Amino acid sequence: MAISLVTLFGGIIRRTLSAASLSSQTIAIDDETTIHFWSPKPTTTSSSTAKPPLLLIHGFGPHGVWQWQQQINFFAKSYSLYIPNLVFFGGSYSTSSERSEIFQARAMGKLMEKVGVEKYYVVGTSYGGFVAFRMAEMWQDRVMKVVIANSAVNGLLSDSMELVKRGKVEKIEDLIMPEKASELRKLMNLSVFRRAYVPDFILNDFINRLYSKNRKEKLELLRGLTIGWDDIMKASPLQQEVLIVWGEHDKIFLLDLAMELKKVLGKNVKLKVIKNASHIPQVENAWKFNNIIDTFLRDSPDQGLSLMSKL
Ligand SMILES: *[C@@H]1O[C@H](CO)[C@@H](O)[C@H](O)[C@H]1NC(C)=O
Numbered sequence: 655m656a657i658s659l660v661t662l663f664g665g666i667i668r669r670t671l672s673a674a675s676l677s678s679q680t681i682a683i684d685d686e687t688t689i690h691f692w693s694p695k696p697t698t699t700s701s702s703t704a705k706p707p708l709l710l711i712h713g714f715g716p717h718g719v720w721q722w723q724q725q726i727n728f729f730a731k732s733y734s735l736y737i738p739n740l741v742f743f744g745g746s747y748s749t750s751s752e753r754s755e756i757f758q759a760r761a762m763g764k765l766m767e768k769v770g771v772e773k774y775y776v777v778g779t780s781y782g783g784f785v786a787f788r789m790a791e792m793w794q795d796r797v798m799k800v801v802i803a804n805s806a807v808n809g810l811l812s813d814s815m816e817l818v819k820r821g822k823v824e825k826i827e828d829l830i831m832p833e834k835a836s837e838l839r840k841l842m843n844l845s846v847f848r849r850a851y852v853p854d855f856i857l858n859d860f861i862n863r864l865y866s867k868n869r870k871e872k873l874e875l876l877r878g879l880t881i882g883w884d885d886i887m888k889a890s891p892l893q894q895e896v897l898i899v900w901g902e903h904d905k906i907f908l909l910d911l912a913m914e915l916k917k918v919l920g921k922n923v924k925l926k927v928i929k930n931a932s933h934i935p936q937v938e939n940a941w942k943f944n945n946i947i948d949t950f951l952r953d954s955p956d957q958g959l960s961l962m963s964k965l
């Protein structure tokens with residue numbers, strides 16, 4: 655292929671990261687697991703430690719910085735940004751046999767410990783929202799506030815089965831882990847509100863370069879979720895302030911689930927619905943998405959001030 659858009663966009667993302675003074679790092683968080691992530695350059699200590707740390711957790715699909723491309727510049731100005739690749743995405747790997755979202759949450763918690771960040775905000779989208787939810791559940795003191803974006807942590811098996819029907823596929827992985835342009839098209843149909851026509855060769859380039867790595871392990875991650883494979887609701891009230899953000903027309907996780915989730919997660923929960931957007935409002939309407947989250951994180955000055963005084 656003469657031109658690869660993936661390669662082209664990859665270059666743009668790298669320049670965005672560099673302009674935001676983020677650097678690529680890989681560390682072993684324990685004997686089994688290595689995490690690749692982007693974080694403030696170690697040399698920019700005095701300015702970066704004054705900013706509250708913010709962890710952005712991606713969903714299935716292209717890894718880390720690909721999904722947060724339009725958040726990097728915006729949030730790097732006032733937050734100390736950490737953008738990891740979850741285990742088996744991008745350059746992150748593990749020899750562990752664990753595959754649940756709880757395993758991913760523990761890996762992320764260990765990562766933040768390793769880099770010396772005690773308290774932080776977490777934003778997770780889709781699969782990353784499951785991970786963010788588990789982190790908030792496990793570490794009430796470390797996770798100061800949590801944002802769950804287009805992520806049905808209250809989903810049941812019946813919701814997963816309806817998704818398979820909506821997607822007109824046989825198995826959920828045919829949708830979430832496309833191998834062919836036709837499958838990726840189905841996924842885009844459900845996850846993007848305003849779609850432009852994208853030719854097959856571009857979709858195939860996407861699949862080959864961004865979807866195919868560690869396919870076996872990613873399938874295991876999908877099957878290893880403790881959420882959405884039975885009739886038991888796993889979501890329960892969180893102690894932190896929670897913001898749920900959802901694209902109004904999300905056909906992966908329907909808006910009904912967002913409204914139910916607001917009730918399930920406790921008293922300190924806000925729900926913001928983004929119009930004219932589907933499953934990826936962070937891309938579809940980045941301006942709105944970013945401002946909603948920034949406002950939520952800045953809100954309630956008490957918590958912000960106590961954080962600042964500890965730093
Ligand atoms: C995508 O959706 C449109 C209309 O909403 C439909 O006509 C088309 O067949 C769908 N494509 C796929 C691949 O599902």
Ligand SMILES: *[C@@H]1O[C@H](CO)[C@@H](O)[C@H](O)[C@H]1NC(C)=O
Nearest residue numbers: 848927928929930931939942
């Ligand atoms: C949503 O899209 C419709 C149709 O393009 C437009 O009229 C409306 O203003 C949009 N709403 C928002 C909130 O962007």
